[in-house]
Amino acid sequence: MAESYSGEAYCVKCKEKREFTGEVKVSDSGRRMAQGICPVCGTKLNRILGKA
Template sequence: MAETYNGYCVKCREKRDFTGHVEETNSRRMAKGTCPVCGTKMTRILGKASS
C-alpha cells in the first residue's frame, strides 16, 4: 500500500513529498520511496512500531 510521506532529498537538497511503502526493521518503521524530481532513493524514519 503506497502512501505519501514528506522527506528530505539529499541530491536536490529540498524537502519533498514522495510516495512509498513502510518497512519494519529492528522494531523501527521506515518509509522508503523515490524522489519525484530526480529519482534518488528517499527514506523517512517514522518511529518505533507499537507492539
C-alpha cells in the same frame, strides 16, 4: 499487504524536502521506515517513522 506512506522527506541530491509516496518497511529493531523515490531526480528517499 505492504503499508503505504504519503508525506515528505529530505532529498540529499536536490537538497530540498520533497513530497513522495512509498512503502513502509520494519527493521529488525522494530523501527519503521518509509522508502520511496524522489519525483524530480529519481533518488531513493528514506524517512524514519515511529516504532511499530
